[in-house]
Amino acid sequence: xxxDKIFIVLKREYLTRVRSKAFIISTxxxxxxxxxxxxxxxxxxxxxxxxxxxxxxxxxxxxxxxRLELLSDSLYTELPPAPVDTFRAMVLANRIDGYIxxxxxxxxxxxxxxxxSGGTGGLSLISAIRSDLRSVIRDERLNREQVSDAVxxxxxxxxxxxxxxxxxxxxxxxxxxxxxxVGYIMCFIIYGxxxxxxxxxxxxxxxxxxxxxxxxxxxxxxPFELLMGKVLGVGAxxxxxxxxxxxxxxxxxxxxxxxxxxxxxxxxxVGDEAMAxxxxxxxxxxxxxxxxxxxxVFFFIMGYLIxxxxxxAVGAAADNESDTQQLMLPISMPxxxxxxxxxxxxxxxxxxxxxxxxxxxxFTPMLMPLRMAMTDVPIWQLGxxxxxxxxxxxxxxWVSARIYRVGILMYGxxxxxxxxxxxxxxx
Amino acid sequence: xxxxMSIVDVRNISKRFGDFVAVxxxxxxxxPGRIFGILGPNGAGKTTTIRMMNYITIPDEGDIxxxxxxxxxxxxxxxxxxxxERGLYKKMKVGEHLIYLAQLKGVPLDKAKTxxxxxxxxxxxxDWINKEVGELSKGMQQKxxxxxxxxxxxxxxxxxxxxSGLDPINSELLKQVILELKASGKTIxxxxxxxxxxxxxxDDIVLYNEGRTILEGKVQDIKRSFGKxxxxxxxxxxxxxxxxxxxxxFNNRSNRFVEFTPKDESQIRPILEKAMASVDVHRFERVYPxxxxxxxxxxxxxxxHVNR
Numbered sequence: 001x002x003x004d005k006i007f008i009v010l011k012r013e014y015l016t017r018v019r020s021k022a023f024i025i026s027t028x029x030x031x032x033x034x035x036x037x038x039x040x041x042x043x044x045x046x047x048x049x050x051x052x053x054x055x056x057x058x059x060x061x062x063x064x065x066x067r068l069e070l071l072s073d074s075l076y077t078e079l080p081p082a083p084v085d086t087f088r089a090m091v092l093a094n095r096i097d098g099y100i101x102x103x104x105x106x107x108x109x110x111x112x113x114x115x116x117s118g119g120t121g122g123l124s125l126i127s128a129i130r131s132d133l134r135s136v137i138r139d140e141r142l143n144r145e146q147v148s149d150a151v152x153x154x155x156x157x158x159x160x161x162x163x164x165x166x167x168x169x170x171x172x173x174x175x176x177x178x179x180x181x182v183g184y185i186m187c188f189i190i191y192g193x194x195x196x197x198x199x200x201x202x203x204x205x206x207x208x209x210x211x212x213x214x215x216x217x218x219x220x221x222x223p224f225e226l227l228m229g230k231v232l233g234v235g236a237x238x239x240x241x242x243x244x245x246x247x248x249x250x251x252x253x254x255x256x257x258x259x260x261x262x263x264x265x266x267x268x269x270v271g272d273e274a275m276a277x278x279x280x281x282x283x284x285x286x287x288x289x290x291x292x293x294x295x296x297v298f299f300f301i302m303g304y305l306i307x308x309x310x311x312x313a314v315g316a317a318a319d320n321e322s323d324t325q326q327l328m329l330p331i332s333m334p335x336x337x338x339x340x341x342x343x344x345x346x347x348x349x350x351x352x353x354x355x356x357x358x359x360x361x362x363f364t365p366m367l368m369p370l371r372m373a374m375t376d377v378p379i380w381q382l383g384x385x386x387x388x389x390x391x392x393x394x395x396x397x398w399v400s401a402r403i404y405r406v407g408i409l410m411y412g413x414x415x416x417x418x419x420x421x422x423x424x425x426x427x
Numbered sequence: 428x429x430x431x432m433s434i435v436d437v438r439n440i441s442k443r444f445g446d447f448v449a450v451x452x453x454x455x456x457x458x459p460g461r462i463f464g465i466l467g468p469n470g471a472g473k474t475t476t477i478r479m480m481n482y483i484t485i486p487d488e489g490d491i492x493x494x495x496x497x498x499x500x501x502x503x504x505x506x507x508x509x510x511x512e513r514g515l516y517k518k519m520k521v522g523e524h525l526i527y528l529a530q531l532k533g534v535p536l537d538k539a540k541t542x543x544x545x546x547x548x549x550x551x552x553x554d555w556i557n558k559e560v561g562e563l564s565k566g567m568q569q570k571x572x573x574x575x576x577x578x579x580x581x582x583x584x585x586x587x588x589x590x591s592g593l594d595p596i597n598s599e600l601l602k603q604v605i606l607e608l609k610a611s612g613k614t615i616x617x618x619x620x621x622x623x624x625x626x627x628x629x630d631d632i633v634l635y636n637e638g639r640t641i642l643e644g645k646v647q648d649i650k651r652s653f654g655k656x657x658x659x660x661x662x663x664x665x666x667x668x669x670x671x672x673x674x675x676x677f678n679n680r681s682n683r684f685v686e687f688t689p690k691d692e693s694q695i696r697p698i699l700e701k702a703m704a705s706v707d708v709h710r711f712e713r714v715y716p717x718x719x720x721x722x723x724x725x726x727x728x729x730x731x732h733v734n735r
Contacts, residue, residue, distance in 0.1 A: 002500070005531060008527070008530050008531055009531075012519075012527050016516070016518060016519060020518070211514040211515070211516065211517060212510075212512040212513055212514030213513075213514040213515055213516060214512075214514075215478075215483065215510035215512050215513075216508070216509075216510060216513070216514070216515075216528065216575065217528075217531070218481075218483045219481040219482075219483055219503060219506070219508040219510070220503055220504075220528065220531035220532050221531050222500070
């Protein structure tokens with residue numbers, strides 16, 4: 001193995017890519033895309049809540065509607081005494097979104113309430129109505145039984161929970177939700193990056209075959225060195241891109257912070273009020289420890305090495321990009337399974353399932369950062385993950401280099417899996 | 428150590444792909460300073476042999492020595508190799524591309540720069556140095572490909588089907604380059620099916636069929652071994668008289684030229700007489716057979732031996 005040659009290949013792969021238009025475009029567009037991915041659902045949910053809904057209530061009891069209106073004045077409206085067909089016509093004419101008929105039986109016999117709607121309700125509307133009805137019916141019944149206010153308070157009370165994480169330096173108030181969000185975002189960034197950079201490797205291998213340069217190159221450098229240089233070169237491109245994103249987002253956040261600080265000064269908001277305003281924001285950004293950052297970068301790099309060698313093998317075995325579809329399946333599976341495991345792992349990051357799955361080298365890059373965000377992963381598990389991933393990478397790059405070595409010189413020969421197994425054994 | 432050292436020594440190499448025997452116990456050697464042709468029909472094992480010389484694939488049995496060194500990483504920089512499947516990175520600039528390939532062959536950067544300037548000027552291509560390869564015409568790319576092959580100044584050149592796909596101008600240029608390289612003491616090996624090029628350029632040849640070598644040696648010796656049994660007739664006039672001659676197979680027949688191999692001596696005189704009676708005879712000569720003829724006959728004989 002010649003490190004000189006690996007470096008020459010690395011340099012070429014890096015420079016030609018970093019200078020390319022595709023690099024500049026993807027560096028700019030990826031964050032825009034990410035912001036859209038996160039921003040659009042948020043924006044839509046705002047738009048959604050803006051739309052006012054009206055539920056007609058025909059109340060024979062005379063006591064439930066006033067209570068409902070107390071809970072949500074805009075949602076419920078009184079219907080005049082009229083035949084049911086009139087109500088139906090109102091729904092069909094979109095004057096109301098739906099209606100409910102309430103009578104004494106709902107109070108005395110706990111009878112079902114029928115909600116008739118034009119199908120525009122959706123799950124959240126129904127659950128809002130259900131919860132409103134439950135509380136007004138309960139309150140009215142308690143009232144009739146002349147239960148004391150003290151008892152009503154007891155019935156209305158809810159248990160609350162605040163999670164605090166114990167660290168060496170003391171206690172931190174962190175919400176599990178925001179830790180999960182951090183881990184989840186890291187998990188998805190790694191997932192996306194593995195696919196994105198892996199596909200670059202694959203295309204680059206195929207390009208060398210289709211442009212027929214591969215034989216010129218292999219008369220100067222061993223396939224293993226070429227593969228290694230390529231993987232490291234594209235990896236360096238990825239790190240460059242991530243550094244640009246990290247630096248620019250840090251700059252934007254810093255700038256935004258200074259801007260808001262100056263805005264607050266001019267609006268004359270005093271310290272306490274600013275604190276109160278900050279405390280009101282629904283999600284507080286949790287402190288991301290240095291350990292988690294290191295873990296994220298490390299597992300990203302290791303994951304990249306493992307998956308890129310697999311993608312390279314697919315590229316070597318395929319003749320053109322459309323051939324890769326069938327061969328992609330065995331790579332896509334291990335990359336998708338951890339995404340399915342995100343839920344179970346997040347709900348109990350120390351369960352046997354979470355521990356075992358995060359130690360499987362193919363899953364580690366996605367699941368380990370998630371666990372690290374949510375819990376203190378024992379050192380032995382991190383060590384084991386590192387050892388297993390290194391072993392997997394060494395084995396995979398060896399197998400891939402062999403498939404690559406034979407595959408790159410096979411033009412027009414369709415590679416089946418049994419054929420590839422044969423290539424691994426070739427000398 | 429031999430007193431007379433070959434630059435390439437192929438010893439008993441075999442290569443199989445699954446059940447298919449691509450190269451079967453092949454032996455030959457190439458002397459320094461000569462042009463050596465590897466001939467044979469398609470699929471005879473020429474490219475596989477050439478790839479093994481370049482350490483792209485490795486023989487299952489036997490070994491190859493270049494300058495006395497067993498083929499491996501150390502021998503790769505000794506060779507300038509132009510494969511049959513040629514290509515360049517389309518997105519790279521000509522100058523950078525040539526430097527990249529030279530560096531992979533172990534040439535230091537400053538030396539690579541000087542060498543590529545020399546060759547780009549020699550090929551009148553210096554203006555393209557900062558152009559992307561993909562912007563060049565096919566003919567221009569072919570020139571860059573030659574330069575890529577020779578820029579690291581090796582002592583041995585291997586060209587696999589070098590003339591295939593070249594336009595006539597580049598074809599002639601490559602021929603000139605090969606002859607120049609030979610004149611400066613380099614050794615050239617090339618494979619081809621174009622016999623006229625072999626005839627004009629090669630000193631020695633080896634002929635492959637179905638993975639084995641069936642002929643090897645100096646072109647002149649091989650021809651001599653077949654004897655002066657071919658007759659060349661050049662003439663002016665109506666060629667139709669040839670159709671009246673029975674029992675003789677005419678090769679390379681054209682309006683003014685015909686080549687034939689009589690089955691025995693007695694056939695020669697009647698043909699000359701008939702020709703003199705019908706057309707204006709410019710030349711009637713007994714010569715050694717052309718390589719074309721030797722190629723076809725040897726391969727045909729070899730096949731019938733195998734089939735029997």
